Amino acid sequence: MDREPVFASPDEVEAAYYDAFQRADIDAMMAVWSEADHIVCVHPVGGYRLCGWRQVLEGWINVFARELDVLIRLSDVTKTLNGSLAIHSGLENIVRSKQPEVRGQVVFTNIYERTEAGWKMMLHHASPGPRPDVIGAPAGFATDYDPNQFH
Amino acid sequence: MRAALEMSSKPPFATPQAAEQAFYVAFEQNDLDAMLEVWAPIDSVLCIHPGGERLHGLQAVAESWRQIFGAGSTLSFELTLDQYTHTPDLAVHSVQERILVAGSLRGVVLATNVYEWLGDSWRMVSHHASPAPRESGDVAVPSQVH
Numbered sequence: 001m002d003r004e005p006v007f008a009s010p011d012e013v014e015a016a017y018y019d020a021f022q023r024a025d026i027d028a029m030m031a032v033w034s035e036a037d038h039i040v041c042v043h044p045v046g047g048y049r050l051c052g053w054r055q056v057l058e059g060w061i062n063v064f065a066r067e068l069d070v071l072i073r074l075s076d077v078t079k080t081l082n083g084s085l086a087i088h089s090g091l092e093n094i095v096r097s098k099q100p101e102v103r104g105q106v107v108f109t110n111i112y113e114r115t116e117a118g119w120k121m122m123l124h125h126a127s128p129g130p131r132p133d134v135i136g137a138p139a140g141f142a143t144d145y146d147p148n149q150f151h
Numbered sequence: 152m153r154a155a156l157e158m159s160s161k162p163p164f165a166t167p168q169a170a171e172q173a174f175y176v177a178f179e180q181n182d183l184d185a186m187l188e189v190w191a192p193i194d195s196v197l198c199i200h201p202g203g204e205r206l207h208g209l210q211a212v213a214e215s216w217r218q219i220f221g222a223g224s225t226l227s228f229e230l231t232l233d234q235y236t237h238t239p240d241l242a243v244h245s246v247q248e249r250i251l252v253a254g255s256l257r258g259v260v261l262a263t264n265v266y267e268w269l270g271d272s273w274r275m276v277s278h279h280a281s282p283a284p285r286e287s288g289d290v291a292v293p294s295q296v297h
Contacts, residue, residue, distance in 0.1 A: 038236050040245045042261055047283045049245065049261050051234060076205065078195060080276070082241045087265055087277065089197050091205065107205050109197075109263050109279040111243055113236070122236065123243060125263040127281030130204040 004031050006118035010079070010086035013112050013119045018072050024064040030057055034113055034120035044106045044126045071095050084114040085122075091129065105129035162272040163188065167235075167242035170266050170273040175228045175248075181220045187213055191267060191274035199279045201260050227251045242266040242273065247283065259283040 007013040013032055020028035033039055033056060041050040041059055050059045077090035092106040111123040164170035170189055177185035190196055190212060198212040199205050200219075206212050229249040236243045248260040265277035 038234055040234055040263075042263075042281065044281075047261065047281060049232070049247070049283065051245075076207075078197065078207065080195065082267065083238045085236070085238050085241045085243065087241075087243075089205070089277065089279070107199050107279070107281075109199075109265075109277065111236075111263075111265075123245065123263060125245075125261070125279050125281070127199065127279070128202070130202060 004117070007032075007120070008118060010081065010088065010112040010119050013121055014088060014110060017110070017121055017124075018074070021068075022070060022072060024068055026057075026060055026064055029060050029064075032121045034115055034122050036113075036115075036122070038122065040123045040125070042125045042127070044128050047127070069097050071097050086112040086119070088112070092126065164266075164273040167237065167244065167266040167273050170275055171244060171246075171264060174264070174275060174278075175230065178224070179227050181224050183213075183216055183220050186216050186220070189275050191269060191276045193276070195276065197277040197279070199281070201280045201282045225252055226257075240268045248280070256285070259285050 005016065007016060016028065017032045019025075020032060030053075033053070035053055037052050039052060039056055041056045042048070043050075043059060043063065048059075050056050071094070073093045073095075075091045075093055077088060080087045088108075088110045090108060092108050094104045094106060096102045105128075106126045107129055109123070109125040110121065112119050113122040164173060173185065174189045176182075177189060187209075190209060192209060194208045196209050196212055197205065197207055198215060200215060203215070206215055227250075229251065230246050231249060232247040234245040242265070244262075244264040244266070246262050246264065248262055249256060250258045250260060259282075260280050261283045262278060262280040264275060264279075266273045267276045
């Protein structure tokens, strides 16, 4: 097995993350993640929170079992670097490479941490983007709130 | 005099936890001023309400809270399953919000809350919230995740 890559910056981790995602490469994907117990991954489908290496690994095995075949282009990315943590936020614009008319948008927060083995992903929180008619807070957010209506 | 000085130099939120508690208390009490006190007064703040668009900048974030509170929010929160990562200047909290209306569970939301030390206080710089399965925000059966 190849030696694990060492990422010199949060941007390198992020590039490797989306490359591994698009290639559905589980080894490359898990090389991106910190091995700390506090890692967190929330996928936009299902909305469960996966905590720790084992759950995050199982989550990606399930994602990659679906033959994703997706292309992901990031937009509206903002970045904050503060000591040993970096926070990137933006939109994932997703198309299926064989069905370019199928499009989706996902809001993401990616948090990277500097470890002894270089920069690693610590948290990935992805959730479905708004429906076209939703601006700001969803209608009924305050008074008749049922998050599960969004599934 | 000395007591007054100590009072005046006391940061509003001395810890990320204090800022987080103030965030949810302000939310429950529909208190816009208290909510905006929690947020960092900077243009790079981010807020994603469940199912909502990504709001960037204090003005957009404040307007969203104005809308939510203006509608007469009646939500209360139980926070569970917290995961914290802290550095001297930045704190990342992953929390599960169990949302109650009149005492009954109305939904579960996962939130990634980020706080930054701004020299005088911890303040919220990012709130990303998304709907979670009602039974639990954490994975119960990994094979059902997707």
